Amino acid sequence: MRVLHAVTLHSPTHAFGGPVRVALNLSKGLRARGHEAALVALGEGFDEPWPIDVEGVPARLYPARRLLPLGFSGMTSPALLARAGRLVRDADVVHVHLARDLVTLPVALAALRAGKPLVLQTHGMVDPSGKLLAKVLDAVAVRRLLRGAGAVLYLTPHEREALDAVVGxxxxxxxxxxxxxxxxxxxxxxxxxxxxxLYSARLQARKRPVDFVRAAALVRERHPDAEYVVAGPDEGEAGAVRHEVDALRLADRTTVPGALTSAQVLEELRRAHVYVLPSVEEPFPMSVLEAMAVGVPVVVTHSNGLARDIAAAGAGRAVEPGPEGVAAAVLELLDEKANQEASAAARELAAGSYSMDAVLDTLLDVYGRITGA
Incomplete structure (x- = not known):
């Protein structure tokens, strides 16, 4: 089966975050099972010559152009737009990691026009919005795509409710x-x-990296020798993070390395006692799953889509947002016995409920149903 995965942006800094990681994991898993999976996306930040594959997945990356000052939503490529019809033509399934942007929407529309089996996966990126641009895109394209797709994949009941609200x-x-x-x-x-x-995620306000730094100052009172890493591409909070590190006199114990490659993230995880993601309204973070797969206990907030499973399995702690709750959870997990128990539970949870084999079995059933295979 030939599967084309379309996602907004791939860059060396992993600026677009989880959706790209999901697309790559699925593509690699499909290829391991004998299917032909490829990736199409905008690209940014690569040296010449540009890569023709990403982690072994064949990829067509088009130089990103920023047409509007709207973050990822304002980026596109005239070449990609012109070739969207040809890109979907040879695929048996077009799997689009859909956002309200000028990359995934045109590819999905091209698949719909060509009559290609279409799977949409929104990763919590399509929800009710009062913004004018979102309303226009919903009216012009998003509702049509959601109704016309062979399948729409969702992560949580909350995301399913949001998609229903968008469609009406x-x-x-x-x-x-x-x-x-x-x-x-x-x-x-x-x-x-x-x-x-360790914190390893985009440095943006919703992820609350400053809460991580403030929690570190509280942990220091009992563990003055502890070390902290705040890694990830800057999306507006790097300056605040560094200011807080200096203000709380943590500079000698804290590293802010910027964006890391996948291999570097894995290296950091293998050295970490605890992984912390203090963000709010986080649908289903890949960074937390990756930490648990290595056996690193995790700290998340209650609004995280994985919080209930983490708490039930004992794979870490789910807390109220804010540095105090984060610090208390980290201190609990720095106890040697508690850390070992949570580490084993994290590995078991990742390997059981979130294994790639189980995910691929479900996905291939979806592909088979919508293609008639």
Missing amino acids: GAGLTNTVRLVNGVPAQEERPALQGPPRV
Whole structure:
């Protein structure tokens, strides 16, 4: 089966975050099962010559052009727009990681016009919005695509309700729940040295990296030798993070390395005692799944889509937003016995509920149903 995955942007800094990771994981899993999976996206930040594959997945990357000052929504490529019809022509399934942008919407519309089996996966990026641009795009394209797709994949009941609200009326009848999967990883080695606490996500306001730094100052009172890493591409909060690090006199214990490659993230996870993502309204973060796959206990807030499973399995802690709750959870998990128990539970949860094999089984059933295969 030939599957084309379309996502908004791929860059060396992983600026677009989880949807690209999901698209790559699914593509690699499909290829391991003998299918032909490829990726199409905008590209940004690459040296010449541009890559023709990403982590072994054939890729067509088009130089990003920023037409409007609207973040990812204002980016596109005239060449990609002109070739959208040809891009979908040879695919048996077009799988679009849909956002309200000028990349995934045109590719999905081209697939719909060509009569190609279409799967949409929105990753929580399509929800009710009062913004004028969102209303226009919903009226022109988004509702049509959601209704016309062979399947619309959602992560959580909350996301399903949001999609129904965008469509209106009786809602959607073509939805399928598909969780994010994480490839199996070797367990982190026995930890040595001072405690090491990791944040690895985009530095943006919703992710609350400043809360991480403030929590670190509270943890320091009991673990003055602890080390902290605040990694990720800057989306407006890097200056605030560095200011807080200096103000709280944490500079000698804190590293702010910027964006990391996938290999570097894995290296950091294998050294970490605890992984912290203090963000709010986080649908289904891949970074948390990746941490658990390595056996790193995690701290998330209650609004995280994984919070209930993490708490039930004992794979970490779910807390109220804010540095105090985060710090208390980190301190609990720095206890050696508690850390070992949570580490084992995290590995078990990742390998059981969020294994790539289970996700691919569900996805291939969806592909088979909409193609008649």
